[in-house]
Every structure is written in structure tokens, then in C-alpha cells.
Amino acid sequence: MSDADTRRVRRAALSIGLWVGISSGVIVAIGIGVLIAVVLSTSRREGEEHGGGWVGGPAGTRDDFIVDIDVVVPTVIILGLIGVVLLGVVAAVAARRSVRPLGEALRRQRNFVADASHELRTPLTTLTSRVQVLQRRHDRGEDIGAGLTDLRHDADMMADVLNDLLIAAEGESIPDGNADVATAAAAAVAAVTTSAQDSEVSLTITVDQEAEVQLPVVTLVRILVALLDNAVQHSPARGTVSIHIGRDLRNVTVRVVDEGSGIEGISPDQVFERFARPRESGRPRSFGLGLSLVRDVARRAGGSIEVERSTTSGTTFLLTLPAHP
Numbered sequence: 249m250s251d252a253d254t255r256r257v258r259r260a261a262l263s264i265g266l267w268v269g270i271s272s273g274v275i276v277a278i279g280i281g282v283l284i285a286v287v288l289s290t291s292r293r294e295g296e297e298h299g300g301g302w303v304g305g306p307a308g309t310r311d312d313f314i315v316d317i318d319v320v321v322p323t324v325i326i327l328g329l330i331g332v333v334l335l336g337v338v339a340a341v342a343a344r345r346s347v348r349p350l351g352e353a354l355r356r357q358r359n360f361v362a363d364a365s366h367e368l369r370t371p372l373t374t375l376t377s378r379v380q381v382l383q384r385r386h387d388r389g390e391d392i393g394a395g396l397t398d399l400r401h402d403a404d405m406m407a408d409v410l411n412d413l414l415i416a417a418e419g420e421s422i423p424d425g426n427a428d429v430a431t432a433a434a435a436a437v438a439a440v441t442t443s444a445q446d447s448e449v450s451l452t453i454t455v456d457q458e459a460e461v462q463l464p465v466v467t468l469v470r471i472l473v474a475l476l477d478n479a480v481q482h483s484p485a486r487g488t489v490s491i492h493i494g495r496d497l498r499n500v501t502v503r504v505v506d507e508g509s510g511i512e513g514i515s516p517d518q519v520f521e522r523f524a525r526p527r528e529s530g531r532p533r534s535f536g537l538g539l540s541l542v543r544d545v546a547r548r549a550g551g552s553i554e555v556e557r558s559t560t561s562g563t564t565f566l567l568t569l570p571a572h573p
Contacts, residue, residue, distance in 0.1 A: 264346050271338045279327045283320075290319045368406060375402045377442045405439070405466075425464035426572045429500055430455045432465055433491050436472035440480060448485040451476070459495040460572035463549050468569075471545050474538035475504040475565055482508035482563065495571055499551070502567040509560055516555035542567070 291314060382395040430453070437451045444451050461468060472491075479489040487507040494501045511519060520543040539553070546553045551569035558564070 260346070260348070264342050267345070268338060268342045272335060275331055275334045275338070279331050283323060283327055286323045287315055287320060291315045368410070371402055371406045371439060374439060374442050375399065375406070378402060405469075425462075425467075426460050427463050427465040427468040429459050429461055429468070429493050429502060432468040433472055433493060433502070435465075435469045436476055437491070439469070439473050440476045443477065444480050444489070447480055447483065448487075449480050449483045450486075450488045451480075451491075452488060453491045454493065456492065456494040459493065459500040461500050461549075461569040462572050463545075463569060467545055467549075471542045471567070472502070472504075474542050475502075475567065478538050479504050479506035479508075479563075479565075482506055484508065498571060499568050500571045502569070503556065503564055504567070505562060505564045507562045510558045510563055511555065516558055519555065520553065539565075 378395060378399055382392050385392050433453050483489055483506045490505045492503040520539050543553050549569055553567050556564040556566040
């Protein structure tokens, strides 16, 4: 367990302990107060022949009063039962609160496994394709030095993506960094070129204005890869996926446009939910996981992602990120 997790568990245990202690104390105090009120309201002073009464009686050496057992005993029993029930409720709520960190840890673990599987799929496909090309070149006796350099670059990219996912899984803020959007878009296009070629889809980049965003390069490339990979999957053969980069005074806009049949069987807003899927038609469709990762990163960076347009002739996703001053 990491130091952060240990501190989180300790804080949760302290919070639960305080909550249970205070709640139990309040219940006990209320029970005692009710019991005292019942005793005071049902008791009566003993006669003057015993030397006075307990409140406001004549002066004497005794200060006695009479309590009706047939009233007090049932009251004690009822209060005891109510106390047991209330303490049981407190215990149940405390138990739920105590396992909440564990549930959150399990949820984050599942999300990380799913996210890592999704995010590493594209670079792993590229890596596998390069290995196959190198094997053929090696068998023909050709030079493979340049290919090995590309392999090293692909392996470094996978390591960077994995580190970025780990940071996101920890729930930490995005590290400081600035990225040139056009350069990141070119890197993203290179990463999905293999899958695009297999699907007979062309990739283009249009830069209306050079711009930088306040985001680490690896993070920007990762979310652009997710958008491009999604667009390629939903484009027809011999179709085109385009990236359009623009900027206004405060934000950088990145539009990813495909020529697919549009979003069907699900509302545009729902495509950003984890594991949401539109109606299947033809090739397997995977709206959901990759787009949810894009939304998470965009929100953490102070930006947004939305479906700007979706018709039978294609879909446009609009990514908006704060521009670097």
C-alpha cells in the first residue's frame, strides 16, 4: 500500500471513529435525558411524616421522592430497545463508510485495467506491425537500424502512456507542461496510421493557427489518439478522418471529423459515459471507453469535449483546451 493510500485509510478510520463516537454519545445522552424527564414527571414527594419532599418541600433532614416502578421500568426497556436499534443503524452506516475506501480502490483498479487495456491497444498494434516489418527485412538481409529506432520510440511512448494513466488513476492533477497541438496531432496520426491503413482510411491535418495548450505532450497525444482511433473505427473504407486545429483568445479547438454514418442508438451526450455503446452496424463499434478518457482529461485540464455534429454523413467531435499564453 502506498503512503497516499495509507493516509487515506487512516483519515477514513479516524473520521468513522469520530462519527461513531459522537453518534453513540448523542443517542445515549438523549436516552438519559428522556429517562430523567420521565422520572421527574412521574415521581412524587414522600409525605411530610418522613421529613419533607425532594423539591420545594418543607425543610427536613430527608430529601426523598417516590418513583413508580410500573412506569419507569417499561420506559427503560423501551429506551433500551430504541437505543439498540439506533446503535445498530449507526453501526450499519459506519460499516458502509468503512468499506467505501475499499470500494473506491476496487473501482479505480477496474477502471485502470480497462483504461490501460484500451490505451495500450493502439501503440501495441503499431509495435507488433513494426516487429513484423523488421522480421521481413531481416530475412531479406536488409538494414533494420532505422526500424529498431522506431521500435524504441514506440516502447517509450507506451511507457509514457502507462505513466500518464497511473497519474490519472491516482486522481492527481495533471502535471505542468505545454504541448504544441500540431506536433501532438502529427504524433497521434503516426500512432494510428497502421490501423487506418488496415481500414483503408486516410488521415489529414489542417492547422488554421499554430497553438500550444497547457497540457503535457504525452497526455495530449493520448487523447488525440483516442479521438482518431474512434473516428477510424467509425469511418467507411476509403473514407477520410480530418483534424482541424484552431484558436481563439483563450482556448485551442481541435475538431476530429469522420465520414461515418453518425451516432445511432444512443444520445450524443451518452457516448462519453464509460462502456456506452451505440447500435452495432457492420464493424465492431466502441464508443465509450476511449471517449470517457478524453472527457476526464479535458475536464481535469479545464477544457471540454462534445459532439458538435452527428449526421448520416459523419460526426464531428470538438475538443476545447486552455491555450498557453
